[in-house]
Amino acid sequence: MKIIIIGCGKVGSALAEELTMENHEVAIVDISAQKLQEVGEDLDALQIHGNGSSINVLMDAGVTSADLVIAVTGSDELNLLCCLVAKNLGKCHTVARVRNPIYNKEINLMKESLGISMIINPEMATAAEIARLLRFPSAIKIDPFAKGKVELLKFRLKPEFRLDGKSIVEINMKGKHNILVAGVERGEQVFIPNGDFVLQNGDLVSILASPKNASAFFKSIGLKTNQVRNCMIVGGGTIAIFLARMLLEMKMRVVIIEQSKERCELLADLLPDATVVNGDGTSKNLLFEENLENAEAFVALTNMDEENILLGMFAERMSHAKVVTKVNRVAFDDITDELELGSLIHPKYITTDRILQYTRATQNSIGSNVETLYHILDSKAEALEFVIRENSSVVGVELKDLRLKNNLLVGCINRGGKVLIPRGDDCLMVGDTVVVVTSQKCLRDIEDILEK
Incomplete structure (x- = not known):
């Protein structure tokens, strides 16, 4: 897609970095030449110096042929104006960051009257992320898939869970839990585990499951599952x-x-x-x-x-207590990852992820197949959500017969609202929503899970 990003701050530069990695054609607009220069050193993106609400500036950025315009400047009003002008100049989708709570009750009206596709309030999105964690306090991080029917939950393995030295197969056979261990972080190492993988105390373990099955699994190992009071x-x-x-x-x-x-x-x-x-x-x-x-x-x-x-x-x-710590500056990542801070919340990442999810959904409507994508396991792996189409070569083939790429798991299947943790003799069907966990980068279609 052709994407214009207006605003070259933390969120704008993070979006530009991610979207160029996904092979989108990106143009960045900012009134600060210095910011553009700082970002431009590392990115393959067109840089436009100027005000993003200017018709001439937007024309220089290619708005008439753009698929998406994202306005993330420091001004709510400027973001709205940029989207309004862009919408009138082209046929693009538009996304605006709006932070002032005074606009919250007017978001739907603004979207309808101004033709803005998505309005995101970073503070509200951050609060919603924290509230989700407090509903399930045992998890360090929760990423939803299939509109919340499936979740990727991360927790740290402790001695009292009695899982140290157990293989994934042993855990599944003993408890018959309808969950899948999708990833393990051990020090600097990251694993997409198979059935023979053995867990160790201190591991950061990520599981895929429905909220109900995740709760049952956590209860079985002695983890708290009730929301905090x-x-x-x-x-x-x-x-x-x-x-x-x-x-x-x-x-x-x-x-x-x-x-x-x-x-x-x-x-x-x-x-x-x-x-x-x-x-x-x-x-x-x-x-x-x-x-x-x-x-x-x-x-x-x-x-x-x-x-x-x-x-x-x-x-x-x-x-x-269940501890949640907000950290704004990404420069602290290497330090904070080593500290006992409970669940870390980065508002910049949350805002960026929400906008990227919308971007991928937009791309899906014009040919791509990724519904949702999260960077997981210290950003060394991805969890992607695909919808299975009629013409896909994976339809009707048992999973054990698919030639899957290395370091890749078909994590779960949402079939008509029912969540399945797949086994080798399960097949993918048309209309299924499938979550794939992999350390392979740049998967953009369900066909990409297969060895060529």
Whole structure:
């Protein structure tokens, strides 16, 4: 596809990097020549210096033949205007990042009246991701497939689970669990395991299963499966407001600690059912006064990565809470991956992933076959969702007879709403939704799983 990205910040540059890797024709527009120069050193993309709402600039970027325009500048209004102008100049799909909560109730109206295909609020998307984790606190990370009917859940193997030294086959035979171990991270190594693979304590294990079957498996090994009943949030920003609303709807008790008195007054007005505490969330005394040791969930959402990292480590050490730590700067990845911070949340990645999912769905409508794609296992593997079409050569062939590429698993099949963990004698049928896990990069069609 031909894609124009307006805005060359963290999200814009990440999108450009990913989309050029997927062999899309990408043009990047930004008003800052310096930002374009920094990104352009590593990307094979057309660079246009100028205002993305300008007709001349968009024409230079090729808007008349573009399939998709993505506006992710720092201004909500500019993003909306860019999409409006692009839509009128060409026949493209448009995506706008809109952060101000004041627009939330107007999103559907804006999409209809302005013809914008997708509007994403990064803070709301981040809050929804955290809320999903608190529904299933045993998982470090959860990625949904087949509209939530299948999930990829990551957890760390501990001695009390009694799975150390067990092979994948042994686990499946003993428990008869309808799950599939899709990937294992062990130190710097990443594995797409076969049945003979042996697990070790400390492994980060990713399983594919329906929410019901994942819950049954976690219960069988002694992991907590019920959603948390109370949550302590440090930091009263926009993400905290969205998250608190979601948690209150889930009947959780919510405590928010915020240092700014003025902000606390706003939080109390917006969230009358939450407990709002004015104080320094990094104070150990205050955290214990607010009953940290009995909290079932702890979410660090301050505006400083360093504070969030320290808070996450402290909560992991001093409580049994499900800990979620927000980190904005990607430069910390190598450090944070080695620390006990619970579930790490990167708003930039979440926003980028949502936009990429829409991009792939758009591509699917004009010829591609990827419904959903996630980078998993420390970005060294991919989990892809395909829909099986009538003309596919994999239809009706038993999986054991397919010549699959190395380091690739057919993880699960969604057939008419029923989730199947496939065995060797299962076949793929027309209309099936299939999740494939692989370390092979750039699979774009179900046919690509086969050796040529």
